[in-house]
Amino acid sequence: MGIYDIILKRRAEGKKLLAVLVDPDKASDEHIASLADIFRSTPPDIILVGGSLVAADTEAVVRKLKSITDVPVVLFPGNGSQVAPSADAMLLLSLISGRNADYLVGQHVNSALQIRQTGLETIPTGYILIDGGSVTSVQYISGTMPIPRTKTDIAVATAVAGEMLGLKMLYLEAGSGASQHVPEEMVRAVRKHVNIPVIVGGGLRDIDSVKNMFKAGADVIVLGTIIEKDPYFLQKLFGFIAN
Numbered sequence: 001m002g003i004y005d006i007i008l009k010r011r012a013e014g015k016k017l018l019a020v021l022v023d024p025d026k027a028s029d030e031h032i033a034s035l036a037d038i039f040r041s042t043p044p045d046i047i048l049v050g051g052s053l054v055a056a057d058t059e060a061v062v063r064k065l066k067s068i069t070d071v072p073v074v075l076f077p078g079n080g081s082q083v084a085p086s087a088d089a090m091l092l093l094s095l096i097s098g099r100n101a102d103y104l105v106g107q108h109v110n111s112a113l114q115i116r117q118t119g120l121e122t123i124p125t126g127y128i129l130i131d132g133g134s135v136t137s138v139q140y141i142s143g144t145m146p147i148p149r150t151k152t153d154i155a156v157a158t159a160v161a162g163e164m165l166g167l168k169m170l171y172l173e174a175g176s177g178a179s180q181h182v183p184e185e186m187v188r189a190v191r192k193h194v195n196i197p198v199i200v201g202g203g204l205r206d207i208d209s210v211k212n213m214f215k216a217g218a219d220v221i222v223l224g225t226i227i228e229k230d231p232y233f234l235q236k237l238f239g240f241i242a243n
């Protein structure tokens with residue numbers, strides 16, 4: 001079963017998914033060893049690998065992760081150079097909140113044939129950047145303006161357009177390390193208007209926020225910075241989920 005089908009199946013069963021984002025530039029051997037330790041008892045559902053600006057060899061990092069865990073590894077590429085054949089799937093992200101043709105379709109054209117040769121499962125995903133209270137790497141690198149936090153109607157219209165265009169998932173992103181996560185009200189409104197899975201990430205660093213995002217209708221939550229700082233946060237979160 002492909003990764004997208006797993007996500008749909010879990011959703012049909014009323015389950016939520018947790019994804020941990022690994023930035024290849026921060027994936028030191030020490031960090032991967034601590035992830036290996038934690039994933040033995042509290043594995044996330046998905047590992048995302050990628051970043052807006054990556055210097056490290058993504059394929060090498062994917063291989064290391066595959067050697068320490070059976071958790072599916074899904075590419076979350078900041079651009080067309082982050083294709084790693086050893087991954088299980090790739091989010092084919094189109095930055096639909098922006099008006100920069102390069103991130104809407106240009107990077108995809110550059111890497112399409114290479115991706116096809118790898119045989120990777122691709123999951124077309126509408127990437128929607130929401131103002132997270134500070135300028136994030138993705139905003140700067142993509143040269144796009146995020147949707148203002150108060151403009152729920154624009155977020156909804158963008159999400160509906162993405163669904164109508166045939167995208168299979170939506171990713172509401174405040175940006176890695178954002179000072180504020182995506183507003184719950186916005187997640188709730190988007191959830192109400194679309195049927196495809198909704199991923200939410202950026203600036204989530206406490207249990208209540210994760211809980212509230214799931215309650216608002218997120219199907220998948222992405223945690224990056226908090227796990228880099230405190231990998232054992234996953235255990236605390238599992239404790240909460242178990243209770």
Ligand code: 1GP
Pocket residue numbers: 021173174175176177178200201202203204222223224225226
């Ligand atoms: C970034 O949504 C992810 O693309 C994760 O964000 O690093 O803030 O958890 P954080």
